[in-house]
Amino acid sequence: MESHTVVASSRKIISILFVFGCCVLLFEYKIIHKFGTVKIKGRKRVEPWQDRRETTGKQVTAFRLPNVLQNLTTKGTEETFADQHSTNYSYFDFPEHLNINVDSFLSQDYNLSRERWLTLMEARQQMRLEKINFFCQKYNIREKSVAEFVRRKPFRHALYANDQQKIVFGIVLKVASNHFKKVLKQFGGTKRLYMLPDEKCKHRLENFFKVLFVRHPLARILSAYRDKFVDHHIPHFVHIGRRIIGSERKGATPLEVKEAIDVSLPEFIKYTTKGPMTRSNAHWNLIWYHNHVCDLRYDFIGKLETIGDDFAYLVHKVSDGRLNASHYKLMKAYRGYHGDQEKLRTYYRNVSTALLKVWYDIYKRDFELFGYSMNILGSDLWPFQ
Numbered sequence: 001m002e003s004h005t006v007v008a009s010s011r012k013i014i015s016i017l018f019v020f021g022c023c024v025l026l027f028e029y030k031i032i033h034k035f036g037t038v039k040i041k042g043r044k045r046v047e048p049w050q051d052r053r054e055t056t057g058k059q060v061t062a063f064r065l066p067n068v069l070q071n072l073t074t075k076g077t078e079e080t081f082a083d084q085h086s087t088n089y090s091y092f093d094f095p096e097h098l099n100i101n102v103d104s105f106l107s108q109d110y111n112l113s114r115e116r117w118l119t120l121m122e123a124r125q126q127m128r129l130e131k132i133n134f135f136c137q138k139y140n141i142r143e144k145s146v147a148e149f150v151r152r153k154p155f156r157h158a159l160y161a162n163d164q165q166k167i168v169f170g171i172v173l174k175v176a177s178n179h180f181k182k183v184l185k186q187f188g189g190t191k192r193l194y195m196l197p198d199e200k201c202k203h204r205l206e207n208f209f210k211v212l213f214v215r216h217p218l219a220r221i222l223s224a225y226r227d228k229f230v231d232h233h234i235p236h237f238v239h240i241g242r243r244i245i246g247s248e249r250k251g252a253t254p255l256e257v258k259e260a261i262d263v264s265l266p267e268f269i270k271y272t273t274k275g276p277m278t279r280s281n282a283h284w285n286l287i288w289y290h291n292h293v294c295d296l297r298y299d300f301i302g303k304l305e306t307i308g309d310d311f312a313y314l315v316h317k318v319s320d321g322r323l324n325a326s327h328y329k330l331m332k333a334y335r336g337y338h339g340d341q342e343k344l345r346t347y348y349r350n351v352s353t354a355l356l357k358v359w360y361d362i363y364k365r366d367f368e369l370f371g372y373s374m375n376i377l378g379s380d381l382w383p384f385q
Contacts, residue, residue, distance in 0.1 A: 102127065106309055107338075121313040128301040128371070132293060135368050141294035149295060150202045156193040158282070158291050161204045164188030165318045168204055170212040170291045173283045174223045175304055179330045180213065186328060205296075209318055213302040213310070214287055217366045218376065219340045221272070222265070222347055224283040229263040240281070244271045266351045273358050288365045301370070305339045341376055348377055356382065 102124050112120070136143070149155055160169045162184045169184060171177050184190040193201045215223075228237040229244075241260030245252050248267040256262070271278050279285050288294065300317070302310035312325040348356065360367070360374055367373065374382045 103306060106306070117309075118313070118316070121309060124306075124309075125300060125313075129298075131371060132297070132301065132369050135365070136294035136297075139294075139365065143297050144292075144295040146202055146205045149205065149292070150198050153194065155292055155295070156201060159193040160184055161191045161193055161196075161208060162187045162189065163191065163204075166208045167318055168193070168208045168210045170210065170296070170298060172212065172214060172220075172287055172291060174220045174227070175213050175215040176307070176330065176334060179333055183328050183330050209300065210296060210298040211300045211302070211314060212287075212291060212293070212298040213304060213307070214366075214370045215304040216339060216344075216372050216376065217287075217363050218344050218348065218372075218374070219304075220287075221269070221284055221363075222340070222344065225263075225265055225268045228283060229268060233261060244268060247271070247274075264350070265347055266355060269351055269355055269359050273355075273362055279362075286363060286366055288369050293369060303370070304334065304337065307334045307337060339376070345377060345381060349381055353381070353383065357384070 102120060106117075106120055106124065158171050160171055160181065161167065162169070165187045167184070167187070169180060169190075171180060181190065193204065196204075228234070229241055233241075238260050241263045242257050244263050244267050245260055246257045248270050249256070272284055282290055300314055302314060307330075311328075311330060315323045315325040315328075356374070356377075375385050379385050
């Protein structure tokens with residue numbers, strides 16, 4: 001009898017503990033979704049736009065639309081946009097269409113007030129930054145501490161600082177890099193973090209606003225090819241051209257290898273797929289890798305395709321509205337630039353689909369982190385849509 005009583009008591013205690021545990025979990029769930037960010041001892045931080053789910057034994061961060069879009073007032077031409085996009089979304093994959101909708105809305109001439117334009121620009125930035133966070137977690141690429149980053153001096157090669165506006169700019173070659181260097185000089189001068197003592201470099205990385213501008217990978221690679229192997233023949237790149245023709249062109253004559261003046265785009269693309277060493281040149285290296293996007297976590301991501309709005313918003317942010325973007329030559333040089341779709345189709349139709357697929361698999365993270373797609377080539381050149 002005594003043993004039966006003990007068993008019955010144990011079952012009651014287990015039942016009570018189970019119910020109590022369920023209540024605690026339900027309470028935490030409601031608190032997170034009602035108040036946003038909470039910190040629970042022993043658990044990861046949960047942000048208002050995140051939702052942790054169990055899938056195949058792994059935790060996956062799902063995306064929810066940043067709250068800044070929920071602050072848009074539904075008036076006039078913005079009513080449809082706000083009605084469709086002011087609610088929270090939760091997906092296991094990043095909802096690419098949300099970013100596209102914000103970009104397309106900004107590209108239309110709706111005569112937005114400055115206040116509404118600033119709200120939409122902040123939404124664009126939040127979504128771009130969250131996309132990077134999402135995919136860095138997906139690939140398990142952890143953020144490095146500033147001290148660890150500073151110790152690895154080669155990591156600083158692409159970083160330029162402007163002390164007047166307190167900016168650290170990650171320069172990406174073939175993304176208006178020379179123009180951005182001139183802009184930094186117009187801001188009041190630049191300092192290469194590579195040349196600074198560790199402590200001064202650390203101070204800037206911890207306290208300055210970190211900026212990165214990117215470009216569609218297809219357009220960037222094409223720009224590198226045309227600049228280095230078609231329009232100009234600088235000795236260093238002639239040497240690379242010799243390696244390309246020698247390894248990729250069947251039946252190449254000694255004269256063709258020596259002169260290296262007619263490297264074709266398919267030969268160049270194939271060369272970049274051979275291994276890390278053939279991609280090590282900064283003009284066509286992967287942006288996420290060369291500019292340490294997951295290691296450093298930038299505060300601002302601009303795109304060459306939306307440079308008009310992005311650069312204007314950057315100038316507004318770093319100057320608290322005191323400076324005007326129209327004063328900089330960068331805006332004149334890229335006025336009206338929205339990408340090179342027709343040019344891309346003209347050049348890449350000479351590259352086989354099989355080679356493009358191999359190349360895309362290598363550069364895939366640049367596409368994912370920055371929201372680009374191979375579909376720009378059209379279904380006839382890229383049938384994997």
